Amino acid sequence: MKNIRFAAFLLAVLMLLSALQAGLAASAREEVYDDASVLSGQTVADIVSLNELCEDIDLSFTVVTRHFLGGKEAQAYCDALFDEMDLSDESVLLLLVIGEERYALSAGEDVYETLSADKLANLLAANFRTPYLTARDYNGAVGVFMLSAAKEAARAKGESIDTAGLFGTQKAQSAQAEQSSGEASFTAPQAGEWWSGFFSGDESIIYKNADGTYSSGLNSIAKTQDDKDDNDSGFSFGKLIVILLIISLLSKKKKVKRNPGPRPGSR
Amino acid sequence: MAEKKGLHPAIACAIMCVMLACALCMGANRGWTKERKSLDGEVSALNAALSARAETAYNLLTVAARHMDESDARLAQLRGDIKLLENASAPLAERAAASARYQPACKEILSALAALPGVQSDSRDVMYVTQRLPQAVEQCASQGAQQAYNEAAEAYNARMRKSFSGLLARLTGVDFAPSFAAVQEGGL
Numbered sequence: 441m442k443n444i445r446f447a448a449f450l451l452a453v454l455m456l457l458s459a460l461q462a463g464l465a466a467s468a469r470e471e472v473y474d475d476a477s478v479l480s481g482q483t484v485a486d487i488v489s490l491n492e493l494c495e496d497i498d499l500s501f502t503v504v505t506r507h508f509l510g511g512k513e514a515q516a517y518c519d520a521l522f523d524e525m526d527l528s529d530e531s532v533l534l535l536l537v538i539g540e541e542r543y544a545l546s547a548g549e550d551v552y553e554t555l556s557a558d559k560l561a562n563l564l565a566a567n568f569r570t571p572y573l574t575a576r577d578y579n580g581a582v583g584v585f586m587l588s589a590a591k592e593a594a595r596a597k598g599e600s601i602d603t604a605g606l607f608g609t610q611k612a613q614s615a616q617a618e619q620s621s622g623e624a625s626f627t628a629p630q631a632g633e634w635w636s637g638f639f640s641g642d643e644s645i646i647y648k649n650a651d652g653t654y655s656s657g658l659n660s661i662a663k664t665q666d667d668k669d670d671n672d673s674g675f676s677f678g679k680l681i682v683i684l685l686i687i688s689l690l691s692k693k694k695k696v697k698r699n700p701g702p703r704p705g706s707r
Numbered sequence: 708m709a710e711k712k713g714l715h716p717a718i719a720c721a722i723m724c725v726m727l728a729c730a731l732c733m734g735a736n737r738g739w740t741k742e743r744k745s746l747d748g749e750v751s752a753l754n755a756a757l758s759a760r761a762e763t764a765y766n767l768l769t770v771a772a773r774h775m776d777e778s779d780a781r782l783a784q785l786r787g788d789i790k791l792l793e794n795a796s797a798p799l800a801e802r803a804a805a806s807a808r809y810q811p812a813c814k815e816i817l818s819a820l821a822a823l824p825g826v827q828s829d830s831r832d833v834m835y836v837t838q839r840l841p842q843a844v845e846q847c848a849s850q851g852a853q854q855a856y857n858e859a860a861e862a863y864n865a866r867m868r869k870s871f872s873g874l875l876a877r878l879t880g881v882d883f884a885p886s887f888a889a890v891q892e893g894g895l
Binding site: 507 | 761762763765766769770789831835839
C-alpha cells in the first residue's frame with residue numbers, strides 16, 4: 441500500500457514538474473506576437489528554432505506585427521515596446537506595421553556591440569525592405585533578414601551557425617519531390633491573400649523557398665510539432681507511457697509482496 | 708498717563724465677520740475643488756475614448772493617403788478633428804463637436820475608399836476598408852465614457868447648485884462641470 445502511495449506521490453510530483461516546465465517554456469518562448477496574423481506557423485517555428493541556434497552567439501529575435509499604430513511613430517513605438525517587453529540586451533525586436541507599410545527595429549546594447557546600427561539598417565535595407573514592401577512577402581522578409589543578421593553576428597563572433605532548413609532554405613528538393621510524386625500540389629500565394637486564412641481558419645501554410653518556389657509547410661510542421669511536443673507542453677506521450685510503466689511495475693512488485701506464499705509453520 | 712484705546716466693538720465685529728466669511732469661502736473653494744477633482748477618473752476615461760477615436764482616424768487616414776488626394780476636404784477636416792480629439796487641453800465644446808463629426812466623417816471616407824478601383828484591386832486594403840476599419844470606427848463610437856462623464860458632471864453640478872457652500876465656491880471661481888453632450892448640442 442505504501443508503495444502505491446509513493447508511486448502516486450511520485451507521479452503527482454512529476455506532473456507538477458512537467459506543468460511547471462511547460463509554464464516556464466511557454467513564458468520563455470514568446471518570441472512572436474503576430475497580432476496582424478501575417479506570419480505562417482512555419483515562420484514562427486523557424487524563429488523559435490533560430491533563436492535556439494543563436495543562443496551560442498548571444499542573439500535573440502522577437503517579432504511583433506501590428507496592423508496600425510494609431511498615429512504613433514514606428515521607431516519610437518518599437519523602442520518603447522522593447523522596454524515594455526523587458527527584452528534582454530541580446531535581443532533584436534523587429535516590428536512590422538502591415539497596414540502602414542512601415543517597419544522598425546530595436547536592439548539591446550550587446551547586439552549593437554556585435555552588429556552596429558548601420559549594419560542592421562543595411563541588412564534591413566538589403567534583405568527586408570523589398571520583400572516586405574513590394575512583394576508583401578512577410579514570411580520571406582522576416583526569414584531572410586533574420587538569417588542574414590544571425591550569420592553576420594556569428595561571423596562577427598568568429599563562430600558559425602547551421603541554419604539549413606530554416607525559413608525555407610534547402611527545401612526546394614523536397615518540394616520538387618512532393619510535386620513530382622503528385623502527393624500534393626500547392627499554388628503560390630497571390631499577393632494580398634496573406635490574410636485569407638485569418639477568417640476562414642485555414643491552417644494550410646505555404647511558404648517560399650530560397651529559390652523562389654513555394655512549398656507546403658504542413659509536413660514539416662507536423663514533424664516539428666512532434667519534435668516540439670515535449671518542449672511545448674513539457675509532457676509528451678512517451679513520458680506518459682514511461683510513467684504508466686513505472687506505476688504498473690511498482691504495483692506488480694507490491695502484488696508479489698502481498699502474496700509471499702504460505703508462512704513456515706502455518707497450514 | 709494716556710489711557711490705551713481699544714478697538715471699537717463694531718469694527719472688531721465687522722473684522723470678525725469678514726474673516727469668518729473669508730474662512731467659509733476658502734473652505735467651500737477647497738472642498739468643491741476637491742469634489743471637482745473626483746471627476747478626474749471620468750475625464751480620463753473620456754480622454755481615453757477620444758484618443759481611441761483619434762487613433763482609429765489616424766489609421767483610416769493612413770489607408771486613405773494611399774488612394775485619395777491629400778488635399779481632399781474630408782481628409783483635411785478629419786485631420787483637424789484628430790488634433791482636437793487628442794488634445795486634452797482643448798476646450799471641451801470643440802472636442803465634443805469633433806467627436807460628433809467623427810463617425811459620419813469616417814463612414815463617408817470609408818464609403819469613398821471602398822468605391823475606388825485602387826482599393827478594390829488591393830485585397831489587403833479592401834479588408835481594411837470593408838472590415839477592420841469600419842469595425843474599429845463602430846467600437847470607438849461607443850458613448851459609454853461620454854455618458855459616464857456626463858452623469859458624473861450632472862451629479863456634481865446638481866450638488867453644487869443645491870448647497871450653500873456650492874454657491875460660495877462658485878463665487879470664489881469654482882465652475883460647474885461642462886456637460887459633454889450639452890456642449891455638443893451647441894454650448895453650455
